[in-house]
Amino acid sequence: MRTTTTGYLIQLDGLRFVAVALVLVDHWLAEFNTIPFGPLGVTLFFVLSGFLITRILMVSREKTHGKEGGMGSYLKKFYIRRTLRIFPIYYLSIAVLYALNVPPVRDTLGWCLLYATNIYIAVNQHWMGVIDHFWSLAVEEQFYIFFPFVIFLIPRKRLVPFLIFMIILSIALRLYFHLADYEWMVNYVSMPMCLDSFGLGGLMAWMQLTRPQLFQKVFKNTIWIWVGLGGWILVVYWSKTFVEIHNLANEVFDRLVSSIFCFFLIGKAVLGFEGPMKKFLEHPVSNYMGKISYGMYVYHNFVYNHFHTQNDHPTLRVLRKVESWVPALDNSMAFQLAYFFLLTTCISALSWHFIEKPINSLKDKYAR
Numbered sequence: 001m002r003t004t005t006t007g008y009l010i011q012l013d014g015l016r017f018v019a020v021a022l023v024l025v026d027h028w029l030a031e032f033n034t035i036p037f038g039p040l041g042v043t044l045f046f047v048l049s050g051f052l053i054t055r056i057l058m059v060s061r062e063k064t065h066g067k068e069g070g071m072g073s074y075l076k077k078f079y080i081r082r083t084l085r086i087f088p089i090y091y092l093s094i095a096v097l098y099a100l101n102v103p104p105v106r107d108t109l110g111w112c113l114l115y116a117t118n119i120y121i122a123v124n125q126h127w128m129g130v131i132d133h134f135w136s137l138a139v140e141e142q143f144y145i146f147f148p149f150v151i152f153l154i155p156r157k158r159l160v161p162f163l164i165f166m167i168i169l170s171i172a173l174r175l176y177f178h179l180a181d182y183e184w185m186v187n188y189v190s191m192p193m194c195l196d197s198f199g200l201g202g203l204m205a206w207m208q209l210t211r212p213q214l215f216q217k218v219f220k221n222t223i224w225i226w227v228g229l230g231g232w233i234l235v236v237y238w239s240k241t242f243v244e245i246h247n248l249a250n251e252v253f254d255r256l257v258s259s260i261f262c263f264f265l266i267g268k269a270v271l272g273f274e275g276p277m278k279k280f281l282e283h284p285v286s287n288y289m290g291k292i293s294y295g296m297y298v299y300h301n302f303v304y305n306h307f308h309t310q311n312d313h314p315t316l317r318v319l320r321k322v323e324s325w326v327p328a329l330d331n332s333m334a335f336q337l338a339y340f341f342l343l344t345t346c347i348s349a350l351s352w353h354f355i356e357k358p359i360n361s362l363k364d365k366y367a368r
Contacts, residue, residue, distance in 0.1 A: 050199065075148055132301065132307075170195035204267055231257045231261065299348055
């Protein structure tokens with residue numbers, strides 16, 4: 001495995017950068033792009049989260065299970081660490097948007113505070129403007145509510161059947177809601193319909209911790225990554241053959257096939273890519289961008305979103321001013337992308353160094 005001396009999996013930060021970059025491209029180029037890079041990026045985050053969270057919980061369970069107060073200690077450690085990592089800039093964003101009266105935060109404040117924006121979207125079957133993207137953070141939080149109990153309470157020999165059940169249940173629910181003719185977003189944002197991604201990540205963690213030789217055998221050959229990528233491309237192509245934009249292919253099967261692709265991609269990164277991929281994933285820039293990727297995901301929609309950003313938004317006013325100074329840059333897609341990316345990166349870097357990193361460092365003090 002490619003790890004630091006502390007056991008940190010080096011190449012996974014590079015994959016976080018890849019995941020957030022896919023989302024940014026999808027949201028910023030929505031006017032032209034028809035390839036579902038954003039959903040692929042979110043799926044990569046989900047499978048990665050399933051792997052890391054299952055791994056953390058399984059190791060923690062071994063240290064606490066069967067001891068007096070073991071479950072309380074296990075849950076306390078997990079929830080403190082997750083809270084310190086995720087809550088600060090999420091609630092900071094909600095507070096700023098509320099103060100500036102950015103719709104629909106004031107009208108949906110309860111949903112935002114409870115990490116339930118995905119439920120709001122599914123129930124009302126419409127999006128939420130600049131906080132659309134918070135649906136995936138809500139899915140993660142809802143997964144964190146029940147999954148620690150699964151890992152602690154289910155006997156080790158029954159964990160794999162349960163993870164397989166999660167995968168099958170997720171696919172079955174997406175198929176049911178598609179055939180029942182619900183709006184496509186119900187399938188897309190509901191936590192139970194994302195469980196195949198988390199379940200595959202969980203299987204990977206189980207394999208690494210309990211069957212290391214099998215893990216090595218499954219993930220050492222990069223051919224399965226190419227097979228997974230080819231499968232995803234075929235599903236995307238299949239989805240384009242339907243008259244309807246949202247159809248059986250992209251509502252039911254896209255997340256499963258993209259999760260399988262991400263499963264093999266992450267597994268290989270855990271073992272360690274060689275060659276050009278290693279250089280990219282372990283490059284200091286890729287690693288740094290991976291570390292600030294959570295902030296990039298949270299803030300990018302506030303910098304620019306094709307569907308929701310108004311013409312008088314400060315980002316666009318500055319952009320137009322620069323283009324008036326340098327006419328050659330007018331309507332340059334490359335310049336606009338670079339500009340949005342630079343703004344998002346700067347905001348995220350400041351957030352990381354002055355908010356996230358200092359708060360994150362408290363984990364060792366309060367959740368050892």
